[in-house]
Structure formats: C-alpha cells, structure tokens
Amino acid sequence: MTLLSVNLNKIAVLRNSRGGTEPDIARAAHTCIDAGCGGITVHPRPDQRHVRPDDVRTLAALLRGRVEYNIEGNPFAAARDGYPGLIGLAREVRPTQVTLVPDGDGQITSDHGFDLQRDIEALRPIVAELRDIGCRVSLFVDAGTLEFDAAVAIGVERVEIYTGPYAHAFAEGRVQAELDRCAETARRAQHAGLAVNAGHDLSQANLGTFKAAIPGLAEVSIGHALIGEALYEGLATTVRNYLQILR
Template sequence: MAPVHAPAPRHRTALSVNVNKVALLRNTRHLGIPDVLRAAELCLEAGAQGITVHPRPDERHIRKDDVYELAALMKDWPDREFNVEGNPLQNLMEFVRNLSARGLPLHQCTFVPDSEGQFTSDHGWSFPQDAARLTPLIEEAHDRGVRVSLFMDPLPEAMAAAKAVGADRVELYTETYARAWGTPEQDKALEPFVFAGRAAAAIKLGVNAGHDLNRDNLADFLRAVPGVLEVSIGHALIADALELGYGATVAAYLRCIDAAFEPDFGPE
C-alpha cells in the first residue's frame, strides 16, 4: 500500500526541483550515490510541488531508468507534479509515449530546442520557423493527457505564436535576468520578462520560468513578472543543498517565493 503523504503547502508559484545535478554527481562513480530517488523524495517531503528532469540523449546525468523510477515514485505523491524536459525532435517523445503506456504519471513536458551535445539550454523556440514541427507533437502530448510548456526567450510578440501552436504554457528562459541581477542593468533586463508575462496573461497562456534562478534573485523576479505559475530550479538549488541539506534548501526557496507575494505596506 502506498504511503499517505501530506498535501503540499500552497504557494502562489510552485517550486519544481530539477534533480539532474544529483544524477551528474552519481554518474562519476559506480556506487549509486547520491541516490536520485532519495533526493527527489527529500525535496517532496520538504514541500516542493514538483520534480523536474531533463534526460539528454547522451545520458550524461539523468538516465532512462531514472525517468521511469521517478515517475513511479510520483505515484505516491498524487498532489505533486512530474515534469520531463527535452527536445521533442530527439528523445522527449519516447518518454511521453512510454510513461503513458506504462500508466505512470507525467503532468507536464517542457519542449526545449537543445542540440544533442549542447552544454546547457541557452535559447528558446523560434516562430514561425518551428511551428510546423511542434504542432503535431503538442497534439500528441495532449492526446496522452500531458500539459505542454515551450521553453521561450522573453519575447512578448512570441507569446501569441506559442499559444497558436497549442502550448499550454511557456517557460521563460531567465539567464539574461540572472546575469544582470544585482547590477545597474537589473531593471532593464527584467523588462522583457514583465512584458512577456503580460502578453501571455492577456491570451490566457500560462507562464513558467527557469534557468539560473537562485535564492538571491528569485523573489525579485516573481515580484516583477506577473502570474508565474512554476519555477524549475536545479543547479543553484542542488548546490545549496550540498551545504544546507535538501530539506532546509527547499524550505529556503519556498520562503523566497512567499516573500515575493508579501504585501508591501511601505514606511510606518
């Protein structure tokens, strides 16, 4: 009998923990440590609303077996979400099809236009160039009951194009903001995200965000960009967990999210 877990605390923006870097460390030896499943479980126990993986074709970190084992784990957490990222023109649709065939949960797939050997994600989809390739794949994911998010640069004019091909959400690629945070360029770097968020809200397109968000810059981003439904955070969160532990780190990120929505009462 599956264990009964407490529901996740409610937050204005959901936190999905990307466990790729746990797998990257594990893969440097043949001992099975650190344990990717245990890392995910500890993050969920601490209140994370989801788990994200980005299995690349070369399996440099997350492997095929990890995806199916994590999906099986998520069955014990029915109020949490499993998000699988990747290029649907490479290996992502294999996971979408196989998870569905095995009756395993997959709540969201995030389409990312990475090349096979790409070091890390560094750009979003382009329209109208990518529209014809993406439309049937989005339809297939929908037919299997999976929400689709498109990894996108913060271009307000591209939000309508993402909606037109059937995307449920976009994940705004936040590296430019993260790089500018804490510098005189921070407000300027935030502007396109604010406008993209507004453009998405106007057409009822959901907004996620991710890439180089951390405990320092997360709250400022969420205060400025309207309606962010989910942030997917991996590198910084796992790096913090090396010092603080998974539970304390997830709690710290959830506090950042909550702080972004605390009312500003101004001076007394």
C-alpha cells in the same frame, strides 16, 4: 503560490561521475517532496550524461499522485540506443507536463528558446501527440518573445521563460532592462491565454526580485543553484528557503 519544481539533474551528475547509485535520485526526490516542493523536473538528454531513462521511469512511479512531474527535452532529438526519445519517454510515464526545449546534443545546458514564428509548424504535431497522451505542454521561450497566438492555436498551454540572461544581469547589477523584458513576455503570454513558468539560473539571491515582477507566475524550475546551495545548508532546508521566497 508559485509552484516550485526541483530539477534533479545535478543529483544524477554526481552519481554518474563515480558510478553506482549514490547519491540516490529517488531519495533526493523524497526529500524535496517532504520539504514541500510541488513538483520534480528532469531533463534527460540523448547522451545520458545526467538523468537517464531509467531514472525517468523510477521517478514516475514515485511521484504519481504526490506532486507534479515535469520532463524537459528536445523533441527533435532522435531516439538512439538506450534513449527512446522525449516523446517515447512521455508516452511511457505520462508526466504532468512536458517542456519542449530546443537544445542540441552538444550543448552543456539550455541557452535559448524556440523561435515561435519559425518553429511553430514543426512543433504542431508534437504538441498534438503530447496532448493526446494527457500531458500539459510548455514551450521554452526567450525573454523578449511577444507573439503567442500561434502557440495557443496548436494547443500549447504554458511557456517557460528562459531566465539565464536575467540571472546574469542580476549578478552584474544591471538587472532592470532584462527584468522588464521578462515581465513584458509574461504579460503578453498571459494575455494570449497561456500560463507562465520560468527557469534557468534562478537562485535564492535573484528569485524574489523576479517573482515580484511577474504577477501570476505559475511555476519555477530550479536545479543547478538549488543543488549547489544544498551542499552548504542541506537539501530539505534549501527547498524550504525557496518556498519561503515564493510565499
């Protein structure tokens, strides 16, 4: 079955908006794991507007030996006061997977993937370092990306398809062309030897259609929609709903 990794960034956003410790990100992780999810995702950013480095460390201790731990982020964002950088965090906590995402400091959320022709040489030493740490490396890519041999050659093991445009097209009732782009990217990546993950704006409404079009989908990372839906149905129930869709 496709692994569900729950992104907990929005739990941290709620906590940070008020200060203090509630809602508690560790308790949220426990709840998701008890409901059956196979992984937890966080995306710490340098401005620490949601998940913070201390959250990354707390979750690492909580998750070890229980479920997969996926840390996302921009490897080119410099370390600064209170933020040791993505590679520094990975070196500290040794997550199962690091998903490299080319998001700038000012972005509200991730909105595009790497250009694998342009960026591959800059990514090469980063991928090598993460592999040496013991992390599986995934690259965030756009639907429509078709050439993956260079990524395989530098040690990348997975790609995560950016599904924001798919979700937008689904909501507008014009999904087929964007779904076909995702499916072809997945097929070409798998043919090159890469496993395929997906994430961004996936929801209970659109996940089933997406999964049916992507045979062998390894993992989905879902946060914004899942946490929003959980406000109405509860976190554990919502996680179980997603697992049922993935079955």
